[in-house]
Amino acid sequence: MQWQREPTVSVAAKLSYFVRSATGSMVRSPFVHVIAIAALVLSLLGYGVARIASSQLDALMASLGGDVELTVYLGDGASGEAVDELEKSLANRTQGLVRRVSPAEALGRLATQLGDQGRALTDLAENPLPWSLEVRLPEGARDPASLAALAEKVRALPFVTQVDYGAEALERLSLISRAITLAGLVVFTLVFLTAIVIVSATLQLAIFSRRDEIEIQKLVGATDRFVRMPFLIEGLLQGLVAGALALGLSFALVRVIESEHGQMFAFARLSGRVVVDWLRLGAEQVGGGVLLGLSGSFLAVRRFLRV
Amino acid sequence: MIQMFHVTKAYPGDPPVLTDISLDIEKAEFIFLTGPSGAGKSTLLKLMFLAERPTKGEILIGGRNIARVRDSSVPFLRRNIGVVFQDFKLLPTRTVAENVGFTLDVIGVPRDEVRDKSVKMLRRVGLEHKADVSPLKLSGGEQQRVSLCRALVNDPAILLADEPTGNLDPALTVEMLDLLTDVNARGTTVVVATHDASLIARYRRRTLRLEHGSLVSDERGHKAAKLMTGEQ
Numbered sequence: 001m002q003w004q005r006e007p008t009v010s011v012a013a014k015l016s017y018f019v020r021s022a023t024g025s026m027v028r029s030p031f032v033h034v035i036a037i038a039a040l041v042l043s044l045l046g047y048g049v050a051r052i053a054s055s056q057l058d059a060l061m062a063s064l065g066g067d068v069e070l071t072v073y074l075g076d077g078a079s080g081e082a083v084d085e086l087e088k089s090l091a092n093r094t095q096g097l098v099r100r101v102s103p104a105e106a107l108g109r110l111a112t113q114l115g116d117q118g119r120a121l122t123d124l125a126e127n128p129l130p131w132s133l134e135v136r137l138p139e140g141a142r143d144p145a146s147l148a149a150l151a152e153k154v155r156a157l158p159f160v161t162q163v164d165y166g167a168e169a170l171e172r173l174s175l176i177s178r179a180i181t182l183a184g185l186v187v188f189t190l191v192f193l194t195a196i197v198i199v200s201a202t203l204q205l206a207i208f209s210r211r212d213e214i215e216i217q218k219l220v221g222a223t224d225r226f227v228r229m230p231f232l233i234e235g236l237l238q239g240l241v242a243g244a245l246a247l248g249l250s251f252a253l254v255r256v257i258e259s260e261h262g263q264m265f266a267f268a269r270l271s272g273r274v275v276v277d278w279l280r281l282g283a284e285q286v287g288g289g290v291l292l293g294l295s296g297s298f299l300a301v302r303r304f305l306r307v
Numbered sequence: 308m309i310q311m312f313h314v315t316k317a318y319p320g321d322p323p324v325l326t327d328i329s330l331d332i333e334k335a336e337f338i339f340l341t342g343p344s345g346a347g348k349s350t351l352l353k354l355m356f357l358a359e360r361p362t363k364g365e366i367l368i369g370g371r372n373i374a375r376v377r378d379s380s381v382p383f384l385r386r387n388i389g390v391v392f393q394d395f396k397l398l399p400t401r402t403v404a405e406n407v408g409f410t411l412d413v414i415g416v417p418r419d420e421v422r423d424k425s426v427k428m429l430r431r432v433g434l435e436h437k438a439d440v441s442p443l444k445l446s447g448g449e450q451q452r453v454s455l456c457r458a459l460v461n462d463p464a465i466l467l468a469d470e471p472t473g474n475l476d477p478a479l480t481v482e483m484l485d486l487l488t489d490v491n492a493r494g495t496t497v498v499v500a501t502h503d504a505s506l507i508a509r510y511r512r513r514t515l516r517l518e519h520g521s522l523v524s525d526e527r528g529h530k531a532a533k534l535m536t537g538e539q
Contacts (some may be wrong), residue, residue: 013415013417013418016413016418017412017415017418028400042372082341094539189459212396212398213398215396216396216398217355217409218382218385218411219382219385219390219396220409220410220457221382221385221410221413221414221461222382222388222413223382224379224382225378226382226413265427276364
């Protein structure tokens with residue numbers, strides 16, 4: 001007796017069979033798959049919103065940073081050459097715009113800011129404000145750590161009395177950003193694990209509902225891989241569909257925010273547009289969906305499909 | 308084709324279901340396997356298609372010792388063995404042709420060939436016109452014929468039938484056995500488990516009788532029929 005092995009069939013033909021089997025099963029029992037896809041869509045949509053919010057926060061920090069100035073207050077004994085030297089050094093180091101501000105200009109600016117109360121300043125016999133150097137910092141030079149180091153170095157100069165650069169605000173924003181990232185990681189780990197469990201549970205139901213079919217498959221000589229593959233592909237398809245839907249919903253959400261109906265989200269918009277790297281987000285949502293779907297189906301097949 | 312040497316089958320904590328079974332079934336033989344309910348007929352068939360493994364003893368199928376067959380090779384053994392059950396085991400969500408073609412899908416036959424071969428097989432049993440119908444719309448006899456087609460579409464060397472006429476009326480019973488003898492005439496080794504003495508008396512084939520898990524008789528032709536009618 002010749003033991004039958006598989007006839008020569010192309011990988012594409014086999015894959016086509018498995019995909020047909022998987023899609024056929026999804027069409028015959030749509031409800032459980034809709035539940036799994038919905039769970040995945042919610043997880044991936046939440047992830048997409050968080051990523052968009054994160055990139056908006058980064059852009060916001062960058063734009064706020066445009067207002068960050070480094071102000072160096074000079075003592076009375078500062079010589080012209082020393083101040084010129086410091087001015088050039090700050091310009092070179094930060095690649096920013098350095099401007100010398102006279103005590104008169106500084107007093108006038110303060111009086112303007114104070115409004116009615118500022119009129120009293122103009123009557124002062126002596127101007128208490130010193131000469132200062134104001135450095136408008138470009139984007140690349142706003143890192144709190146390097147600014148702190150620069151400030152420390154400049155403070156050490158004998159003719160410098162004080163250095164200000166909005167340290168507190170920058171560090172706070174940085175902390176907020178880090179906290180959001182960490183919280184996001186924890187939350188999304190839990191959310192994704194939940195999605196995997198839901199996908200696994202729906203595929204358990206699919207396996208249970210097809211137990212008769214599986215029994216017959218084994219009876220007529222199906223290998224373990226043949227039995228398992230359609231379920232793995234179901235998980236993959238669930239993830240693919242969910243990723244695409246999540247991407248579509250993220251896109252729709254951004255359009256709403258950018259439209260006249262999104263006034264409540266005005267704070268999140270810069271120049272009227274929400275900044276999103278769609279290619280990257282799409283790859284993450286669709287790729288993430290596929291990964292979650294496959295993980296859930298692998299879990300279900302491994303634990304509940306006894307072949 | 309099928310040889311058993313001192314085969315015993317017992318489940319943990321229970322008395323043996325089969326005890327010291329030795330038999331030799333040749334290629335293209337037609338065998339009745341009979342005995343009262345609980346004698347071990349179904350278990351013996353399960354051992355033949357590796358749904359169970361023997362507790363003791365050896366089983367050779369096609370000259371191959373199946374005790375040494377790894378789990379991963381079991382599917383390839385089963386592709387040489389067709390099995391028919393009393394309860395048909397058809398899938399209600401598939402058409403008749405799709406049920407028959409299931410065997411061919413599993414072994415990777417191209418899609419267009421699956422349909423052709425399935426319909427050809429259904430033609431042999433007179434059910435070609437029901438190829439695209441749901442099995443739920445068929446009579447018991449027709450469902451059993453579809454089940455037989457699924458078991459044979461892959462041209463197996465061995466056909467095992469566990470009470471294939473259990474749910475059929477006498478006329479359909481004879482019809483089914485005629486089909487099985489026809490299959491056997493084409494060279495397939497056929498083993499039919501049945502407690503229906505009238506079938507054995509009518510067809511007069513070699514008959515193995517089990518009682519309480521032991522092989523108590525192995526008679527051929529008219530002797531087997533005499534034994535059955537004598538019991539009646």
